[in-house]
Amino acid sequence: MRFSRRVVPTLAALTLLFTLPYDAVSDEKPEKRRAPSGAACRIDIDRDLVSASCHNPYPTIDRVALHIECDEWWDIDTDSRPKTVFPAETLRLDGRCWKNVRTAWVSHLKRAP
Template identity: 50%
Template sequence: MRTRRTAVLVTTAVLLAGLTVSAEVYARAAHGPDEPPEEEYIASCRTEVEGSSVTAYCHNPFPRVDRVQLHVECDRWWDLDSDSVPAEVGPTAYAELTLRCWKEVGSAWISHQPVPD
């Protein structure tokens, strides 16, 4: 019984090691042999809901420009969901986006899109 448990543990370790190596090989193949994977530089954002208004505050501490957009889904079926105009937040810059619903806010989120250099 002990030998069987050891064999199962060794087999599991070998399989996990193989999966880890496969993931690394896949990541290298996706980005090329000499290209490091691109780091994600996205602005730090937070949202505040006050009644029927939503405000997003975004700050970008990174050296790349990030395009942010506020999305609001209203709670009532007849209340139109809306998306703000995208705002480009440059390095060390700050942006404030505001949207509102007629009645209650169902949910709100920020989307990020990196701006090419």
């Protein structure tokens, strides 16, 4: 099978067009990438006690809060007040339930500049 002289360049151009990354094809400016931020938190649950250790390795300030959902229906779920984690700082958050803990997580709040 022999291709004509017009088909081969057209096929090559279409192949390049579809294999180039989207940013190279579009005329729009690429979006600015956000610098990484936010504290990394590790949560330890021991039956009714919860402790979260948050370390902020970035040069921006992060605000974290600990949320605890208790297993029993009559046990009150708790949310801690947001605390500030400064750059290169480690912060510990503690909480508890009367009986068992169902789940716990840490939320991050952006601090206004």
